[in-house]
Amino acid sequence: MSFNNIFDAHAHYDDAKFDGDRFELIESLPSKGVCGIVNNSVDLETSKISISYAEKYDFMYAAVGYHPENLDNMPDDYLSRLAKLCEHKKVAAIGEIGLDYHWDIDRDLQKKIFIQQLELAESLKMPVVIHNREAHGDTLEILKKYRPNALVHCFSGSVEMMREVVKLGMCISLGGVVTFKNARHSVEVAKEVPLDRLLLETDAPYMAPVPFRGKRCDSSLILYTAQKIAELRGMSVQSLLDITAENARRFYSI
Numbered sequence: 001m002s003f004n005n006i007f008d009a010h011a012h013y014d015d016a017k018f019d020g021d022r023f024e025l026i027e028s029l030p031s032k033g034v035c036g037i038v039n040n041s042v043d044l045e046t047s048k049i050s051i052s053y054a055e056k057y058d059f060m061y062a063a064v065g066y067h068p069e070n071l072d073n074m075p076d077d078y079l080s081r082l083a084k085l086c087e088h089k090k091v092a093a094i095g096e097i098g099l100d101y102h103w104d105i106d107r108d109l110q111k112k113i114f115i116q117q118l119e120l121a122e123s124l125k126m127p128v129v130i131h132n133r134e135a136h137g138d139t140l141e142i143l144k145k146y147r148p149n150a151l152v153h154c155f156s157g158s159v160e161m162m163r164e165v166v167k168l169g170m171c172i173s174l175g176g177v178v179t180f181k182n183a184r185h186s187v188e189v190a191k192e193v194p195l196d197r198l199l200l201e202t203d204a205p206y207m208a209p210v211p212f213r214g215k216r217c218d219s220s221l222i223l224y225t226a227q228k229i230a231e232l233r234g235m236s237v238q239s240l241l242d243i244t245a246e247n248a249r250r251f252y253s254i
């Protein structure tokens with residue numbers, strides 16, 4: 001059975017893992033039911049690359065921004081440069097931005113850059129894509145203070161945190177992790193998150209779902225995540241794909 005309306009809310013097709021067949025792969029995705037992809041960036045260089053992909057393909061869009069792991073050697077005028085990139089009609093969000101406490105990166109600097117980009121998004125009336133790794137408390141505190149129009153991507157928090165995020169009017173996206181055997185939090189969240197706040201993603205080339213875990217992920221593999229979540233919620237896979245695609249279009253205003 002074939003499915004359609006697969007919208008990948010968060011991917012990284014600029015990653016080196018796609019260097020061998022990038023454009024051939026991207027061009028094959030619509031035939032596999034993929035209707036939309038937002039390519040997220042980690043710095044100015046990848047932001048420009050994401051925009052170039054969005055210009056090349058009607059179904060691709062870009063999110064531009066600085067990831068918390070990419071804060072070395074940032075230009076002093078990075079905010080004005082990001083603002084300029086946001087003028088492009090295919091830039092749908094500022095992202096991915098946020099906090100990552102898994103690595104030994106200055107936390108005060110991370111918070112400063114995160115907040116600066118949230119303020120930029122507010123001034124431009126743009127949505128933001130949030131990266132949160134092992135930084136649940138500080139991430140939620142900042143989100144509560146600034147209340148952006150946000151998507152918390154690859155959601156890894158508890159059901160309680162999901163409820164707080166939803167209460168703030170924000171969305172979450174789930175990916176291949178929900179299919180992993182040890183994914184208790186993700187499964188609980190997938191069961192309970194309001195359907196109108198749920199988006200699907202790959203984080204390609206990472207986080208490939210079972211049975212492809214450990215291999216390169218691409219947007220067509222969202223289907224396995226959708227099948228798992230549809231099963232958990234007792235609904236049809238196509239219905240879930242339709243709802244999450246509409247949610248993505250609404251969130252990104254596309």
